[in-house]
Amino acid sequence: MKFCSECGHTVSQKIPDGDNRQRFVCDQCDVIHYQNPKVVVGCLAQWEDQILLCKRAIQPRHGLWTLPAGFMENAESSADGAIRETWEEARAQVSQHSLYALYSIPHISQVYLLYRCQLDNLAFEPGPESLEVALFSEADIPWTELAFPVVKETLKHFFADQKTGDYALHEGILRRKKAR
Numbered sequence: 001m002k003f004c005s006e007c008g009h010t011v012s013q014k015i016p017d018g019d020n021r022q023r024f025v026c027d028q029c030d031v032i033h034y035q036n037p038k039v040v041v042g043c044l045a046q047w048e049d050q051i052l053l054c055k056r057a058i059q060p061r062h063g064l065w066t067l068p069a070g071f072m073e074n075a076e077s078s079a080d081g082a083i084r085e086t087w088e089e090a091r092a093q094v095s096q097h098s099l100y101a102l103y104s105i106p107h108i109s110q111v112y113l114l115y116r117c118q119l120d121n122l123a124f125e126p127g128p129e130s131l132e133v134a135l136f137s138e139a140d141i142p143w144t145e146l147a148f149p150v151v152k153e154t155l156k157h158f159f160a161d162q163k164t165g166d167y168a169l170h171e172g173i174l175r176r177k178k179a180r
Contacts, residue, residue, distance in 0.1 A: 001024045001035075004028065004031055004033070005033065006029055006031045007028055007031070009026055009029065010026075011024040011025060011026050011033060012025060013025075019032075023035075035109075037109040037111050038071055039071065039078065039081075039111050039112075039113065040069055040070065040071055040072070040110055040112045040113070041069060041070070041072045041079075041082040041113050041114075041115075042067045042069020042070065042085050042086070042112070042114050043068055043082045043085070043086040043094055043114070044067055044100055044101075044114055044116045044117070044154060044155075044158055045086055045094050045117055045118070045119050046117065046118055046119065047118070047135055049137055049162065050137050051067075051136055052090055052092060052119060052124065052133060053066065053067065053133070053134060053136055053142075054067070054089045054130040054132070054133045055130060055131040055133070055134075056129065056131065056147055057128070057129050057131045058129050061147035061148065063131065064145050064146060065142050065145050065146055065151070066146065066151050067154065068085050068089040068090045068092070068130075068133075069082070069114065070088070070089070070129075072113075078099075078113045078115075079097055079099075082097065082114070082115045082117075083097065083117075086117075087127070089126075089127045089129050089130050089133070090124045090127060090130060091123075091124050091125045091126070091127050091133075092119055092120075092123075092124035093119070093121065093123075094117040094119055096117055097117035098115060098116055098117075098167075099113060099114075099169060100114050100115055100116035100167065100169065101113075101114040101153075101154050101169070101171070101172075102114075102169065102170070102171045102172075103150050103171070103172050103173070103174050104172075104173045104174070105150065105175075106173065106175065107175065112150050114154055116158070116167060138159040138162075141155060153172065
């Protein structure tokens with residue numbers, strides 16, 4: 001960040017009074033510009049024993065498979081954002097949603113909230129951010145073509161839970177894998 005969004009003057013990084021970390025602070029009007037994690041919301045949309053996946057038409061990870069998900073917007077609930085993202089990416093209508101997974105990903109400053117829900121019907125198709133959308137059973141998941149570790153982690157939990165019928169809330173921290 002170089003300029004203040006309030007007055008347009010330059011900003012400097014410093015620790016504001018009463019704070020404990022560096023922030024961008026306007027050199028002119030003293031506005032503190034906080035930078036906080038992004039919230040990603042999405043759906044684990046289920047039809048019988050299958051899950052809806054989208055093949056990404058955008059970067060990052062163009063051409064790889066993911067759950068329908070994206071950044072939460074201002075003035076919407078996390079559940080509403082997950083439903084909106086599912087519509088935008090897969091033109092799918094969902095219901096009976098409940099929070100299923102919460103992941104913190106500190107190295108990219110993101111928090112994921114994924115909802116387990118039911119597809120209302122099979123009338124889905126690619127939205128503008130998807131090349132394809134399809135239902136997959138566990139045996140058909142393209143495990144080596146998944147876009148993000150959070151998707152793989154969520155699907156592993158889901159298929160294990162599907163065997164027991166117990167769909168507890170999953171929470172975790174996904175850290176960057178160390179280079180060998």
